[in-house]
Amino acid sequence: MTIYGHGIRTLGVLGSGQMGLGIAYVAALRAKVPVLLHDRSSAQIQKGLALMDRLLEKDVAKGKIKAEEAKEARDRVSVVPPEKGMSGLQDVDMVIEAVSESLPLKQAIFGSLAADLPPSTILASNTSSISITKIAASTIPEGHSASSKEGLQSPSRVVGLHFFNPVPVMKLVELISGLQTSQETMERAKAFAMACGKEVTSSQDVPGFVSNALLMPFINEAIMCLEKGIATRDDIDKTLKLGMNHPMGPLQLADFIGLDTCLAIQQTLYQGTGDSKYRPSILLERMVDAQWLGKKSGKGFYDYSDA
Incomplete structure (x- = not known):
């Protein structure tokens, strides 16, 4: 069996609330990859970045990390402004979506991501209960069937990466494959979660997964x-x-x-x-x-x- 490294040189995080910010935090600090943070609310982005600053300061004060490590992690996080939209994530190797638990919202987002981003970009959802198979189906290009080359390729890069709250503290990530998810996508997503300092468990794509x-x-x-x-x-x-x-x-x-x-x-x-x-x-x-x-x-x- 082929073993893949995660190969994530730049990560996109969609949503700067508590979960999205936490994912950006561990990616920048532990996996040490540049992070592009996007949210439709400028106020939420500023609130999230302020939280990141407090978390880094607290870790430095407790002696968990050095001041230089905190600065390097903070410098790895950049903002894609709301007006630029998801097309501002063009250069990322993986996007992790962390928005509200709404299937129509996630379907709309993943349809846009699949259309706007290169076909090699992994599209991950932090959903804690919604079907990855349903989310993946929303990436099929309009006018193509699920069995066409395009209809198979785009959903194959969709995966569930369920981080737990608070992300900087909780050690677990739950990995979920949709029916369409490729083995390469699964292995790269798992490798990235481990690079973020997490233990990984796997669940079938059933309502609520295991957790x-x-x-x-x-x-x-x-x-x-x-x-x-x-x-x-x-x-x-x-x-x-x-x-x-x-x-x-x-x-x-x-x-x-x-x-x-x-x-x-x-x-x-x-x-x-x-x-x-x-x-x-x-x-x-x-x-x-x-x-x-x-x-x-x-x-x-x-x-x-x-x-």
Whole structure:
């Protein structure tokens, strides 16, 4: 079997929120590759870069890296401004998409990436639940069938690279192949994740993959326990922290993930399987309706207004 190196000389990251910024951070610091960061919001880009500066300063202060390493990593990150669009990623060897968990949004993005970028560019998604096969199919050029040369080539470079939050801390990347993904794409994507300092596990392209097919029903069941009055918020989280040695309880974890993200993943699981065990709790839906999204909005199951 052929063993491929990652061959990524320049990385594009699409989305400068918490996940995209974290991916840019480990790519620049650990894999030591230039990163082009793109977002449709200039304000979000500035917010993300400010976070990167704080993370690097914290790592220097803790003695994890030297000041020179931090400067070199920061200098590797450049911005593709919103007005330039995705065509500003022309020179990258791989793009990692890290936007909201919406299939139509990802399909539109990957269709544009496939049309705008060279055919050798790997197109990776950081999705935590959406089918890589569906995303890959959106890259088939208009007017071509899935069985044509063009219809086979473009989807073959699409792969799932699911980083975990917070990316600079969490050691895992989940690697997912769509039906169309080539072995070369898989091996290069895995090699790049390892160059970023990550351990890599593989999952089949099923709703939620391994991680969220297990995690989200667990979180949803905890929310249902709260909804039914079986136990209080604090007792639910304390039971899992002290009884099962989890680093944080499921309700606090949901707040950190984002309740809108949890709901989107639950809906993907439910719609993708038709299994009632994945049906989102009413309380989760209502909290998202109220814009109580967890830590990022200042309120979820816990109050973060002073955080």
